[in-house]
Amino acid sequence: MVNITGELIDKKVKNIRFFLNYPKIEVDNESDETREFAKFVNQSILNEINIFEEVVIYTYQDENIIGNINVISEYNVAFNKGNIISVPMEFSQIIGLTDISYIYSYNYDFNLMKKINLEDLFKEDVDYEKIIQNYIMEEIYEILDTYTSHITYNMYELMMESIYICEDPIFYFNGRELVICISSFELTSEVCNLIEFPIDFKKLKKILSDYALKNIVLY
Secondary structure, eight states: EEEEEEEEEEEEETTEEEEEEEEEEEESSOOHHHHHHHHHHHHHHHHHHHHHHHHHHTTTTTTOOOSSSEEEEEEEEEEETEEEEEEEEEEEEEEOOOOOOEEEEEEEETTTTEEEEGGGGOOOOOOOOHHHHHHHHHHHHHHHHTHHHHEEEEEEHHHHHHOOOOOOOOEOOOSSSEEEEEGGGGGGGGTTTEEEEEHHHHHGGGGGGGGHHHHOOOO
16 A cells, blocks of 8 residues: 655755655555665655755855745645555745746556556557647647737747647646646746646547556546
8 A cells, every 4th residue: 555645845045945845655565675666766756856956056056135035846646546646746936926837747556666657548559649739739729719819910829839748748647637737947938827738538538558447547
């Protein structure tokens, strides 16, 4: 059985305040090998936090900071069933009203002792990246269309060209949906509120792998 508890790093480095909430994985009544895998996952989480801290400190080391820069992380246990977990974690640095963030997700199968990749959720002969891209772009078009009366055509085209979806996006799942995460640095500043795109598993059922249908899809 996999248990997920919360840990907190609360510290200040010069004018940078860190409030970093992060998950800690514990396994009960499992083999030594599984416990070692849990340690590996926990270390991966801590490594990501350390990198984030170092980048923030390095970025502002020569800055004359007035007031505090708040640096935070939050996580959510989206899925924890049958020794399979999906835990998205958001890292943010807030300077006044400016919020720059990115999302990482920890998707692991403790039965197979492996990281779950996006390709594990789909049949082998499926171009799942193209399908996901189409779903996301359809939603982005719908959102931007609501603002067309307030922007020029040239600005609309510029905003669409600025949106980039990487070939291997961050994702998590909750049993009902596959959620594709797009961090703020991947988006134009005009649409920086676009972060997560949920896709109902019902829409994807015909192209999901047996692994996903058996272990992850809950409806």
